[in-house]
Amino acid sequence: MTNTRLAIEVSHLTKRFGPVIAVNDVSFTVQPGVVTGFLGPNGAGKTTTMRILTGLVTPTTGTATIGGQRYVQLKRPSSVVGAVFDANAFHPGHTARDHLRVYAALGGHPDSRVADLLGRFGLASAANRRTGTFSTGMRQRLNLATALLGDPRVLLLDEPSNGLDPEGISWLRDFLRGLAAEGRTVLISSHVLSEIEQFADDVVVLQNGELIAAGPWSRLAGPPSILVGSPDADLLAGVLAAQPSTSRVEPIGPGRLRVYGMDAAGVADAAAAHGLRVHELSTHSSNLEQLFLQLTADKPALAGAAPLAQAGAR
Structure with missing residues (x-):
């Protein structure tokens, strides 16, 4: 593993889906070495921004880079960025081991990473079970194992705590803080503020596709x-x-x-x-929920932003 520290830079990012403004002139930086919570209600533009970061969505204007490069410019991108966007991105007939071996081969990563990660994420005893039988918490762990196959320096996680019990959330908090302590860049999208308060050092807050605030949330709270x-x-x-x-x-x-x-x-x-x-x-x-409500109180919607949920932009 290299000790390279890579920042995420979003600059004047805008994305329109026809008449719908999903993201509007958003700029922020996610620093390595801390866990950053990416906050906002459903429809705020969080997932659209993260998909732009990974090249899945093309911005209308502006840039989103990782270590100064767009995702499509990265050599062996899964060795730089690990992303989890869908908790159910598994073939239900594949075993956990098979799933990881497929993604390891696609990314050009050694097969030895599979056994290492199954053990690290507490899935060794379930390695030969079909993923269709997994609980939500087990699928979340397998998602994280998949994202870490390339030992990336940047992690993008969309609602990683969904379906986790209190023990699983505690484990996830310690795991993510450990990654940040290694100098990695960790961005977590969520609208469950009580959980993010346990995870995050910094926050980036969106509402109606616009940036409301960014920085250490303890400083923003005053x-x-x-x-x-x-x-x-x-x-x-x-x-x-x-x-x-x-x-x-x-x-x-x-x-x-x-x-x-x-x-x-x-x-x-x-x-x-x-x-x-x-x-x-x-x-x-103030807790994070109070800060969020204070920041977003009476914030008017963008023109053309009302149908966001129907457009599938989050």
């Missing part, structure tokens, strides 16, 4: 706020608003405040200095 419960909330709000470090104080209900810019100790000290009572004090950080 600093935590402090929730305060006090029978003296009205007086305390004025005291806290006057503190140099406070950026904002919001009443959020009877006797309750949300404070931005201060930490919990600072709030407690300010209240004590003015003899004001505090009955509740807690630090609150």
